[in-house]
Amino acid sequence: MADEDESDGTGGGDAAIAVEDVTVRLGDAAVLRNVNATVDDGQFVGLVGPNGAGKTTLLRTVAGVLAPESGRVTVGGRNVHDLSSKAASRLVATVPQETSLSFDFAVRDVVAMGRHPHRSRFGGEDREGRDAVADAMERTAVAEFADRPITAVSGGERQRVLLARALAQNAPVLLLDEPTASLDINHQVRTLELVDDLVADGKTVVAAIHDLNLAAHYCDELLLLSDGELVAQGPPGDVLAEETLQAAFDANAVVSRHPVTGSTYVTALPDRPDPREGRVHVVGGGGTVSRLLYLLSAAGYEVSVGVLNEGDSDLETARTLGLDVVTEEPFAPIAGESREVVERYVRDADVTVLADVEVGAGNLPNLDAARAADDVVVVEERPFAERNYAGSEAAATYRELCERGTVVDSDDLLAAVEDAV
Known part of the structure; x- marks a missing residue:
């Protein structure tokens, strides 16, 4: 083992x-097998994979807690398993998924535990240590309850306290095991925004994240583990390919772009071994239906879409999926032949889906055509008044479609279409 007073240099360009x-x-089971991966300085890397894939084991091995049967792990060019516990802790700080804190330590004292790797055997806390604890509590917004017992804080607050403890450790590498587990969506976003800020300040972070969409939105790269093996490493858009997800998770999933953030977005679908019976026509445009087209197509429905103007991003998606599309020239109003074709598609469809599209004079005929549908599913993410540029006529038509159809958000689209078909 290396001496506890050895330098914490990070090995230059490693x-x-x-x-x-x-x-x-672990026992007779090989939990990780021949894993090779690298994480560059200042990256936020997400560790993803199904339950039991080996994510926690990999984090504990990188932290120096578990010794590998073969191979090695270096942090900044130094083998963590050749270091003492204190020396390794000066390089790597961890936030475990579950930590037993049953004693009534004050929050400030829990955060101060992160300074242990920097203390000498007989020395107390110096000013640098006190400043590090204060900064960590301020950064994670736990200073306001610093004197409260750790047993008296909420789950979300406790997660921030544990993160503050890791920050007080002042290690260049931070490992997080499911930092958003058991948190509501608001606290999940706040936690990952904080981690993102830490990376911007120079920390290197590896986090096991259960939610693939959160991982895709926040992480620079992903490591995908399955059954103890590294399946893929790279940018989220490369790792979260449908074929890769099928192999790793044994799941039927659609990968698209989130309509608001633009990040890679994964939607799990129920297993449907046979094509779905039923034809669906989709009315949209302006980027409002790409994800819906992926969902409906992957679910096995026969899908048509239009009218879409040339150059519309939804048109590119439809052509990629090989769907029937009604098109019009760029910026041209819907008229003549294209209007007749879309009306025929609506009549032939079992259900027409009206997306959360902006309506103006040019595409008002799309809304009018939907009135001929036998069944209508209206996807509403924004109030129609915010996207109506065609006046009272459009408002009346939209109200009619909502009254005789089913109004849902995009997450409930497939269930509504299945009911209608």
């Missing part, structure tokens, strides 16, 4: 973390 041909056994 990767922040290098996992080299690592195999880890």
Whole structure:
């Protein structure tokens, strides 16, 4: 083991973390097998994969807690398993998924526990340590209840306290095991926004994240583990491919772009071994239906869409999926032949889906055509008044479609279409 007083230099140009041909056994089971991965300085890397894939084991191995049967892990060019516990803790701080804190320690004292790797055997806390604790509590917004017992804080607050403890440790690498587990969506976003800020300040972060869409939105790269093996590493858009997700999770999923954030977005679908019976026509445009087209197509429905103007991003998606599309020239109003074709598609469809599209004089005929549908599903994400530029006629038509159809948000689209078909 290395001496506890050895330098904490990070080895110059080495990767922040290098996992080299690592195999880890727990009892008779090989939990990790021949894993190779690198994480560069200042990256936020998400560790994703199904339950039991080995994510926690990999984090504990990188932290130096578990020793590999073969291979090695270096942090800043130094083998963490050749270091003492204190020396490794000066390089790597961890926030475990579950921590037993049953004693009534004050929050400030829990955060101060992160300074242990920097204390000498007989020395107390110095000013640098006190400043580090205060800064960590301020950064994570736990200073306001610093004197409260840790047993008296909420789950979301406790997660921030544990993160503050890791920050007080002042290590260049931060490992998080499911930091958003058991948190509501508001606290999930706040936690990952804080982590994102830490990365912007120079920290290197690896986090096991259960939610693939949160991981895709916040992480620079993803590591996908399955059954103890590294399946893929790279940008979220490359790792979260439908074929890869099928192999790793045994799941039927559609991968698209989120309509608001533009990040990679994964939607899990129920298993449908046979094509769905039923034809669906989709009315949209301006980027409002790309995700809906992916969902409906992957679910096995026969899908048509239009009228869409040339150059519309929804048109590119429809052509990629090989769907029937009614088109019009760029910026041209819907008229003549295109109007007749879309009316025929609506009549032939079992259900027409009206997306959360902006309506003006040019595409008002799309709204009018939907009135001929046998069944209508209206996808509403924004009030129609905010996207109506065609006046009272459009408002009256939209109200009629809502009254005789089913109004849903995009997450409930498939269930509504299935009911209608």
